[in-house]
Amino acid sequence: MEQHERIMAAVGAIRRAAPLLPKVGVVLGSGLGGFADSVTGAVAIPYGDIPHFKKVSVAGHAGRLLLGKVGGMPVAVLQGRYHYYEGHDIGDVVFPVRVLAKLGIASLLLTNAAGGIGSELRPGDLMIIRDHINLMGLNPLRGRNDERLGPRFPDMSAVYDPEFQDVIAAAQQEIGRTAIRGVYLALSGPSYETPAEIRMLAGLGADAVGMSTVPEAICARHMGVRVAGISCVTNLAAGISKQPLSHQEVTETADRVKSDFIRLLELVIPRMG
Ligand code: HPA
Numbered sequence: 001m002e003q004h005e006r007i008m009a010a011v012g013a014i015r016r017a018a019p020l021l022p023k024v025g026v027v028l029g030s031g032l033g034g035f036a037d038s039v040t041g042a043v044a045i046p047y048g049d050i051p052h053f054k055k056v057s058v059a060g061h062a063g064r065l066l067l068g069k070v071g072g073m074p075v076a077v078l079q080g081r082y083h084y085y086e087g088h089d090i091g092d093v094v095f096p097v098r099v100l101a102k103l104g105i106a107s108l109l110l111t112n113a114a115g116g117i118g119s120e121l122r123p124g125d126l127m128i129i130r131d132h133i134n135l136m137g138l139n140p141l142r143g144r145n146d147e148r149l150g151p152r153f154p155d156m157s158a159v160y161d162p163e164f165q166d167v168i169a170a171a172q173q174e175i176g177r178t179a180i181r182g183v184y185l186a187l188s189g190p191s192y193e194t195p196a197e198i199r200m201l202a203g204l205g206a207d208a209v210g211m212s213t214v215p216e217a218i219c220a221r222h223m224g225v226r227v228a229g230i231s232c233v234t235n236l237a238a239g240i241s242k243q244p245l246s247h248q249e250v251t252e253t254a255d256r257v258k259s260d261f262i263r264l265l266e267l268v269i270p271r272m273g
Helices: 003-017 033-038 090-103 162-174 195-204 214-222 247-256 258-271
Strands: 024-028 040-046 064-070 073-079 107-116 126-134 181-186 208-210 226-236
Touching (some): 003 040, 003 064, 024 090, 024 258, 033 073, 064 258, 073 090, 090 214, 107 126, 107 214, 107 247, 107 258, 126 162, 126 214, 126 258, 162 226, 162 258, 181 214, 208 226, 214 226, 226 258, 247 258
Parallel strands (some): 024 073, 024 107, 107 226, 126 181, 181 208
Antiparallel strands (some): 040 064, 064 073, 107 208, 126 226
16 A cells, blocks of 8 residues: 555544544653643544554553644644654654644644753753754655655755744743753664764764654655654763663653643644644
8 A cells, every 4th residue: 555545544544533623743752741631622542543553662652642622722642653763664653743744734843852962951951953963874755755745855954943943932931941942863773872972973063862853853844844843851961971871861851841841832832823
């Protein structure tokens, strides 16, 4: 079956389960799934019930699509994402975002947990992504291009919508946080980086490093969806602090900033319509 047919089969199943037409899409990153409770009147669809969605494996990822409202804005929230490091094909990683785009979202908020490289970043910071560097080793658009999705050579000169960056910055100030913008760099993982790799990534212009988001952002832009991104800095990158890295630290920090993260998204999402 062609990719476009698979996408439209998923769209059809979601429309039958929930009539709501979402305007904004949200992807909740590692340990950030708690925001799902802020979606009102939500219809929850487990990924397993959506045609062509894969099953989710990593701890901290629930694996369901929520359709409901946040501050009156109709939203589609992906609670749990597929990571390339899990062994999924990159087409399966970006499939849910493509489905949301065909479901009719005009904008997409991508969130993730990331390691802080920039000297101004501290664990617990919520960094506004202003650009990305794709070092995953692959591009999700490789292969035959389907013009029904987007152009062969999509522009990537402003992936993270400048207006949305300002919306997030204003919301940060409203909740009493300083707005920090930075460049997110994606590697495939799943091992964390070595200190030498982090020194290299700093030299390349990265402020934060993680294992997701970039393929989804590329596909959303390919399909003409406006994109915003927030990285929850859960730890300092390898070698920046003396401490060894652990997934536990990542989930603990994400949990610590949970209430600010939720307040931020509740302010930002209604302004992304
Ligand atoms: N490196 C890569 N991915 C991450 C990190 C990190 O330090 N923290 C959270 N996700």
